[in-house]
Amino acid sequence: MTFDPILAEKRFGYGLSPRPELAPPHSVAEMLARLRSADRMLVTFPVDGFDRVQQRAATAQKIQRQIRQARSAAQKAAADTRLKTLFKAGRQAERAWLWSVMMRRVWTRDAFRERLVAFWGDHFTARGKNGAVKRAAAAYVDTAIRPFLLGRFEDLLIAAVTHPLMLHYLDQIQSTGPNSLKARRKNGQLGLNENLAREVLELHTLGVGGTYRQRDVRQLAELLTGLTATPQKGRVFRAELAEPGAEEVLGQLYGGGRARLGDIHAVLKDLARHPATARHIAQKLAVHFISDTPTADLITALERAYLDSKGNLPTLYEVLLNHPAAMDPVLHNIRLPDEFMAAAMRALAVSPDRYYQLKRGRPRDQFIVQLFQRPMEIMGQPWLSPLGPDGWEEGDANWLTPQGLTSRLHWALQAPERLTDALPDPRVLVTEALGAEAPPAVGFAASAAEDRREGVALVLASPAFQRK
Numbered sequence: 384m385t386f387d388p389i390l391a392e393k394r395f396g397y398g399l400s401p402r403p404e405l406a407p408p409h410s411v412a413e414m415l416a417r418l419r420s421a422d423r424m425l426v427t428f429p430v431d432g433f434d435r436v437q438q439r440a441a442t443a444q445k446i447q448r449q450i451r452q453a454r455s456a457a458q459k460a461a462a463d464t465r466l467k468t469l470f471k472a473g474r475q476a477e478r479a480w481l482w483s484v485m486m487r488r489v490w491t492r493d494a495f496r497e498r499l500v501a502f503w504g505d506h507f508t509a510r511g512k513n514g515a516v517k518r519a520a521a522a523y524v525d526t527a528i529r530p531f532l533l534g535r536f537e538d539l540l541i542a543a544v545t546h547p548l549m550l551h552y553l554d555q556i557q558s559t560g561p562n563s564l565k566a567r568r569k570n571g572q573l574g575l576n577e578n579l580a581r582e583v584l585e586l587h588t589l590g591v592g593g594t595y596r597q598r599d600v601r602q603l604a605e606l607l608t609g610l611t612a613t614p615q616k617g618r619v620f621r622a623e624l625a626e627p628g629a630e631e632v633l634g635q636l637y638g639g640g641r642a643r644l645g646d647i648h649a650v651l652k653d654l655a656r657h658p659a660t661a662r663h664i665a666q667k668l669a670v671h672f673i674s675d676t677p678t679a680d681l682i683t684a685l686e687r688a689y690l691d692s693k694g695n696l697p698t699l700y701e702v703l704l705n706h707p708a709a710m711d712p713v714l715h716n717i718r719l720p721d722e723f724m725a726a727a728m729r730a731l732a733v734s735p736d737r738y739y740q741l742k743r744g745r746p747r748d749q750f751i752v753q754l755f756q757r758p759m760e761i762m763g764q765p766w767l768s769p770l771g772p773d774g775w776e777e778g779d780a781n782w783l784t785p786q787g788l789t790s791r792l793h794w795a796l797q798a799p800e801r802l803t804d805a806l807p808d809p810r811v812l813v814t815e816a817l818g819a820e821a822p823p824a825v826g827f828a829a830s831a832a833e834d835r836r837e838g839v840a841l842v843l844a845s846p847a848f849q850r851k
Contacts, residue, residue, distance in 0.1 A: 396494025398726035440614035536694035537655035547612035560626025590663030714850035809838025
C-alpha cells in the first residue's frame, strides 16, 4: 500500500488547506505521532467545561424555586427575567462553542483527532433535553470523549455512560430500584428506567442483535440504580436508590453486598471486553471511515486487533490506517453537513477572527445562526442534536437528497463571501481543495464561472468535494 497524503487528509480528516503549516502528514506513522502529541486545539479554541453547564443548571434550579415561591407578581416577573437571561447566555455560549469546534477542524494539523472526537461523540450521543443543560453537548464531548481517545475502550465507555449529561439524556436520574430503600419510603411511587441499560447493550457495546436478552436489560438497569446526577454535584452514587442484591448480566453476577459504583464499572468493563463489542466497534469504525459496505477482511482485522489489545484504541487506529482499504483511491462516503462546512472552511482558510471581530450579542448570534445552525437543520443535521441515541445515519442515501444537495449548493454560494475577506481564484481553489488529481470537469467549471463567487461555489458543491 502506497500512502497518499492527500487521500488520507480527505478520508481521515477534514480535507485540504492552502496553508503550508497545515500540510497533510506523509505517513501513517506521522498521523499517529500527531495524534499522540499535545492536544493544542483544545486550548487554542476552548469550549466551556461541563462544570460551567452544571453551575448554570444549579442557578436555573434556584431561580425556578424562587418563581414557585414568589409572593407577588413583581417578584415572579423579576425571577422570570433572570431565568430568561440565564437561558440566553446558554444559547450564546453554545454558538461560541460551535465556532470553536469548527475552528479546531479548520486549523488543526491533526485532523484525524478531530474526526475521532466526532465519531466517538456520535457513538455515545447525549444531549440535554430541557433547561440549562439543553445546550451542553459540546461541553460533554470535551469532558467525556476527547480526553479518552488514546486509552482503552472500557475507559471511554465508563466516562461517557456515567457522565451527568448521559444520565440526564437517557433518564437514569429518574431510575430507582423497585425494592430500594428510597422506593419503599415512597410506597412504589418511584420506578425503574431501562433506557440507559438498553442503549449500553444495544448501541454502546454489543450492538443490535447482540447476545443479550430482555432479562439482561432488566438486570443491568437494576444494577445501574444508584447512579444519578444533580446540578450541584454532577454525577453521584446514592445507595438508597440502588436495587438490593446481586444482578446477573450475560451470565455474570455483579454486586450482592453494599451497593457501590464499582459494581457498575465492573459490568461496563466486562461488556467492553466482550467479543460482540469488538465486532460492533470494528463495523462502526470501518463504515464511518472507509465505506458504507466495508470489506469483511477490514472488519475482521479491526475485530482481531480489538480483542488482542483488550480494546486499546490506538491499536485499532493503527490497523485501520494501515489496512489496504485505507488507501482505496475511490472515495466512497459522503461528508455529513457539518463535515462539508468544516472542509469548505478549511479549504478557504477561514480566520478565527471572523467571528470574534463581530460585536458580542446579536451580531455574533446572527452570524452563527444564519451561516451554520439554520443551514445544518435544512441539510438534515441540526448541530449536535441527533433525533435519537443512535446518532447520525452513516448511509449516503440519508444525505444525498434533493433538499440536502440544494441546500449545500445554496450554502456554497452564500457563505464563503461572509467567511472571508477576499474569495480565492476558483482555478486555484480547485487544486487547493481537491489536490492535483482534481476531476477535469471541476477545473473546467471553475474556469468558466462568471465570477469568483460562482466559481468557488461550483468547486465546493462539486461531487468530488462532497466525498471523504
